[in-house]
Amino acid sequence: MDNKLFEILENFRPCFSRKATYYWFILVMIGLVVRADHYGISSIVRWVSLSPNCYFSLLHFFVSTGWTLEILLLSWWSYCL
Known part of the structure:
Protein backbone atom coordinates (compact mmCIF):
# COMPACT_ATOMS: atom_id res chain seq x y z
CA MET A 1 0.00 0.00 0.00
CA ASP A 2 2.86 2.39 0.75
CA ASN A 3 4.10 2.46 -2.83
CA LYS A 4 0.61 2.94 -4.23
CA LEU A 5 -0.11 5.74 -1.77
CA PHE A 6 3.09 7.55 -2.74
CA GLU A 7 2.29 7.06 -6.44
CA ILE A 8 -1.09 8.70 -5.89
CA LEU A 9 0.33 11.54 -3.80
CA GLU A 10 3.00 12.25 -6.42
CA ASN A 11 0.20 13.39 -8.74
CA PHE A 12 -0.41 16.31 -6.40
CA ARG A 13 3.16 17.63 -6.35
CA PRO A 14 2.38 20.40 -8.90
CA CYS A 15 -0.27 21.79 -6.51
CA PHE A 16 2.42 22.98 -4.10
CA SER A 17 4.79 25.85 -4.81
CA ARG A 18 7.22 24.74 -2.12
CA LYS A 19 8.77 21.32 -1.60
CA ALA A 20 8.41 21.64 2.19
CA THR A 21 4.68 22.30 1.86
CA TYR A 22 4.33 19.22 -0.32
CA TYR A 23 6.12 17.15 2.32
CA TRP A 24 3.71 18.43 4.98
CA PHE A 25 0.87 17.42 2.66
CA ILE A 26 2.29 13.88 2.48
CA LEU A 27 2.51 13.74 6.28
CA VAL A 28 -1.09 14.94 6.61
CA MET A 29 -2.33 12.33 4.14
CA ILE A 30 -0.41 9.53 5.86
CA GLY A 31 -1.67 10.77 9.21
CA LEU A 32 -5.27 10.69 8.01
CA VAL A 33 -4.80 7.13 6.77
CA VAL A 34 -3.13 5.67 9.86
CA ARG A 35 -4.75 7.52 12.75
CA ALA A 36 -7.17 5.61 14.93
CA ASP A 37 -8.71 8.60 16.67
CA HIS A 38 -10.18 11.85 15.44
CA TYR A 39 -8.73 14.53 17.68
CA ASN A 53 7.26 20.59 18.56
CA CYS A 54 5.95 19.96 15.02
CA TYR A 55 2.35 20.69 16.05
CA PHE A 56 2.43 24.39 15.14
CA SER A 57 4.34 23.78 11.91
CA LEU A 58 1.73 21.24 10.89
CA LEU A 59 -1.04 23.62 11.91
CA HIS A 60 0.56 26.32 9.74
CA PHE A 61 0.39 23.97 6.74
CA PHE A 62 -3.38 24.50 6.61
CA VAL A 63 -3.02 28.29 6.20
CA SER A 64 0.12 28.20 4.05
CA THR A 65 0.30 30.27 0.90
CA GLY A 66 2.22 27.40 -0.74
CA TRP A 67 -1.02 25.79 -1.91
CA THR A 68 -4.69 26.58 -2.54
CA LEU A 69 -7.70 24.41 -1.95
CA GLU A 70 -9.09 25.15 -5.40
CA ILE A 71 -5.99 23.84 -7.21
CA LEU A 72 -5.83 20.80 -4.95
CA LEU A 73 -9.50 20.01 -5.59
CA LEU A 74 -9.06 20.38 -9.36
CA SER A 75 -6.13 17.98 -9.23
CA TRP A 76 -8.15 15.55 -7.13
CA TRP A 77 -11.06 15.65 -9.56
CA SER A 78 -8.71 15.19 -12.52
CA TYR A 79 -7.08 12.23 -10.80
CA CYS A 80 -10.42 10.60 -9.96
CA LEU A 81 -11.88 11.05 -13.42
Missing part, protein backbone atom coordinates in the same frame (compact mmCIF):
# COMPACT_ATOMS: atom_id res chain seq x y z
CA GLY A 40 -7.56 16.84 14.90
CA ILE A 41 -4.00 17.88 14.22
CA SER A 42 -2.77 16.28 17.44
CA SER A 43 -3.95 12.90 16.09
CA ILE A 44 -1.78 13.29 13.02
CA VAL A 45 1.21 14.35 15.12
CA ARG A 46 0.73 11.38 17.41
CA TRP A 47 0.08 8.70 14.78
CA VAL A 48 2.96 9.60 12.48
CA SER A 49 5.24 9.90 15.52
CA LEU A 50 6.16 13.53 14.99
CA SER A 51 7.77 15.51 17.76
CA PRO A 52 5.19 17.59 19.66
Whole structure:
Protein backbone atom coordinates (compact mmCIF):
# COMPACT_ATOMS: atom_id res chain seq x y z
CA MET A 1 0.00 0.00 0.00
CA ASP A 2 2.86 2.39 0.75
CA ASN A 3 4.10 2.46 -2.83
CA LYS A 4 0.61 2.94 -4.23
CA LEU A 5 -0.11 5.74 -1.77
CA PHE A 6 3.09 7.55 -2.74
CA GLU A 7 2.29 7.06 -6.44
CA ILE A 8 -1.09 8.70 -5.89
CA LEU A 9 0.33 11.54 -3.80
CA GLU A 10 3.00 12.25 -6.42
CA ASN A 11 0.20 13.39 -8.74
CA PHE A 12 -0.41 16.31 -6.40
CA ARG A 13 3.16 17.63 -6.35
CA PRO A 14 2.38 20.40 -8.90
CA CYS A 15 -0.27 21.79 -6.51
CA PHE A 16 2.42 22.98 -4.10
CA SER A 17 4.79 25.85 -4.81
CA ARG A 18 7.22 24.74 -2.12
CA LYS A 19 8.77 21.32 -1.60
CA ALA A 20 8.41 21.64 2.19
CA THR A 21 4.68 22.30 1.86
CA TYR A 22 4.33 19.22 -0.32
CA TYR A 23 6.12 17.15 2.32
CA TRP A 24 3.71 18.43 4.98
CA PHE A 25 0.87 17.42 2.66
CA ILE A 26 2.29 13.88 2.48
CA LEU A 27 2.51 13.74 6.28
CA VAL A 28 -1.09 14.94 6.61
CA MET A 29 -2.33 12.33 4.14
CA ILE A 30 -0.41 9.53 5.86
CA GLY A 31 -1.67 10.77 9.21
CA LEU A 32 -5.27 10.69 8.01
CA VAL A 33 -4.80 7.13 6.77
CA VAL A 34 -3.13 5.67 9.86
CA ARG A 35 -4.75 7.52 12.75
CA ALA A 36 -7.17 5.61 14.93
CA ASP A 37 -8.71 8.60 16.67
CA HIS A 38 -10.18 11.85 15.44
CA TYR A 39 -8.73 14.53 17.68
CA GLY A 40 -7.56 16.84 14.90
CA ILE A 41 -4.00 17.88 14.22
CA SER A 42 -2.77 16.28 17.44
CA SER A 43 -3.95 12.90 16.09
CA ILE A 44 -1.78 13.29 13.02
CA VAL A 45 1.21 14.35 15.12
CA ARG A 46 0.73 11.38 17.41
CA TRP A 47 0.08 8.70 14.78
CA VAL A 48 2.96 9.60 12.48
CA SER A 49 5.24 9.90 15.52
CA LEU A 50 6.16 13.53 14.99
CA SER A 51 7.77 15.51 17.76
CA PRO A 52 5.19 17.59 19.66
CA ASN A 53 7.26 20.59 18.56
CA CYS A 54 5.95 19.96 15.02
CA TYR A 55 2.35 20.69 16.05
CA PHE A 56 2.43 24.39 15.14
CA SER A 57 4.34 23.78 11.91
CA LEU A 58 1.73 21.24 10.89
CA LEU A 59 -1.04 23.62 11.91
CA HIS A 60 0.56 26.32 9.74
CA PHE A 61 0.39 23.97 6.74
CA PHE A 62 -3.38 24.50 6.61
CA VAL A 63 -3.02 28.29 6.20
CA SER A 64 0.12 28.20 4.05
CA THR A 65 0.30 30.27 0.90
CA GLY A 66 2.22 27.40 -0.74
CA TRP A 67 -1.02 25.79 -1.91
CA THR A 68 -4.69 26.58 -2.54
CA LEU A 69 -7.70 24.41 -1.95
CA GLU A 70 -9.09 25.15 -5.40
CA ILE A 71 -5.99 23.84 -7.21
CA LEU A 72 -5.83 20.80 -4.95
CA LEU A 73 -9.50 20.01 -5.59
CA LEU A 74 -9.06 20.38 -9.36
CA SER A 75 -6.13 17.98 -9.23
CA TRP A 76 -8.15 15.55 -7.13
CA TRP A 77 -11.06 15.65 -9.56
CA SER A 78 -8.71 15.19 -12.52
CA TYR A 79 -7.08 12.23 -10.80
CA CYS A 80 -10.42 10.60 -9.96
CA LEU A 81 -11.88 11.05 -13.42
